[in-house]
Structure formats: C-alpha cells, structure tokens
Amino acid sequence: MIYQLPPLPYAYDALEPYMSKKTLTVHHDKHHQAYTDGFNKALEQTPEPYKSMKPEEILQSLDKIPEPVRTALKNFGGGYVNHSFFWPLLKKNNGAVPQGDLAKAITSSFKSFDQFKIEFSDAAKKLFGSGWTWLVLDPKTGSLRIMNLPNQESPVSQGLKPLLVLDVWEHAYYLDYENRRAEFIEKWWAVVNWDMVAQHYQEVRKKSA
Numbered sequence: 208m209i210y211q212l213p214p215l216p217y218a219y220d221a222l223e224p225y226m227s228k229k230t231l232t233v234h235h236d237k238h239h240q241a242y243t244d245g246f247n248k249a250l251e252q253t254p255e256p257y258k259s260m261k262p263e264e265i266l267q268s269l270d271k272i273p274e275p276v277r278t279a280l281k282n283f284g285g286g287y288v289n290h291s292f293f294w295p296l297l298k299k300n301n302g303a304v305p306q307g308d309l310a311k312a313i314t315s316s317f318k319s320f321d322q323f324k325i326e327f328s329d330a331a332k333k334l335f336g337s338g339w340t341w342l343v344l345d346p347k348t349g350s351l352r353i354m355n356l357p358n359q360e361s362p363v364s365q366g367l368k369p370l371l372v373l374d375v376w377e378h379a380y381y382l383d384y385e386n387r388r389a390e391f392i393e394k395w396w397a398v399v400n401w402d403m404v405a406q407h408y409q410e411v412r413k414k415s416a
C-alpha cells in the first residue's frame with residue numbers, strides 16, 4: 208500500500224488572515240508530504256500483519272512492532288495521520304460555537320465552553336517544544352479530556368478517540384506569527400470547524416456504544 212498526500216480540502220488561502228496561503232502551502236505540500244513519504248518508506252520495512260493494517264491500526268499496535276521500524280512508524284505514520292486529521296478540522300467559523308450533544312459534552316466535562324477554551328489554549332501554550340494539543344474522548348470514562356502529546360504521537364496509540372487537535376509545531380505558525388505561539392492559538396479559535404468536531408464526536412460515540 209502506497210499512501211498519497213490527501214489534497215487540502217479547501218483553497219490554500221481559505222483560512223486567511225488566520226493562517227496564510229504561504230503557511231498552508233508549506234505546511235501541507237512540504238511537511239505533510241514529507242511525513243507521507245517517510246511513512247511509505249517505513250512501511251517497506253514493516254512486517255505483516257502490521258504492514259497491511261490501516262494507518263490508525265498501525266498506531267494502535269506500535270508496542271508490538273520491532274525497532275527501528277516502530278520509531279519510524281510513530282514519527283512518520285503519526286505525522287501522516289495527524290495532519291490528515293487536522294486539515295478538515297479547519298474552516299472559518301464566523302464566531303460559531305459547538306451545538307447539541309457536543310456542546311453538552313464540553314459543558315459536562317469542563318463546566319463551560321469558555322472554560323474549555325481557556326484550558327485548551329493554556330495546554331497548547333505550555334506544550335514544550337514540538338507537538339499537538341488534543342481534545343479526546345476517553346471511552347473508559349465517557350468524558351472529554353485535553354492532552355498534550357510530543358512530536359507526532361497520537362492518542363489512538365493509547366486507545367483514546369480524538370475529536371479536535373491543534374498543531375503547535377513551529378512549522379504551523381512561524382511564517383505568520385514568528386515566535387508568538389499564544390497569538391496563533393488565540394487566532395486559531397476563529398478557524399475551528401465545529402461541525403467536523405461534532406461529526407467525530409457522533410462517530411466515536413456510535414463505536415463506543
């Protein structure tokens with residue numbers, strides 16, 4: 208199986224002024240492409256049955272895969288999967304907020320939507336070095352949780368179900384915001400695609416039911 212870079216699901220300038228055309232072009236066409244290429248290369252060394260699994264299933268099975276291919280799959284397979292998950296979660300939202308079941312789940316886990324935003328932004332600001340800030344559903348407790356993971360690690364490797372994610376690697380914001388990560392995080396709230404987050408929430412609830 209050879210994976211292709213999934214096309215960006217909107218125009219490269221669709222998220223201006225929050226994320227520039229230049230940032231999206233480099234981030235998608237160069238960085239995501241490099242993860243895709245590295246993932247395909249790592250798969251050449253991957254033994255069966257893992258080689259034929261879906262990318263997310265490979266990330267769930269990392270602890271059973273021998274080194275050095277395990278680390279290559281964690282880094283490049285993670286980078287491929289995480290960015291593929293990230294792009295559809297971006298859309299100019301004109302100030303929209305979560306609705307329905309998702310809104311209830313956020314309020315139940317974080318007291319209020321505003322409190323959730325504060326906690327998520329704080330986590331993203333505090334993440335040291337490169338990594339991603341995630342909103343996940345823990346199937347064991349049924350509640351939502353914010354977590355930071357370094358580099359290209361994925362919550363699916365821990366049995367958690369991702370709903371929303373923010374890439375806080377410098378490559379996600381440096382061209383637009385230089386070293387001002389906090390400003391990037393603040394602006395990112397304007398491009399969260401809440402319909403997509405709600406869709407993920409319904410899908411994972413169906414699977415956990």
Ligand SMILES: [Fe+2]
Binds near residue numbers: 238374376378
């Ligand atoms: Fe990235």
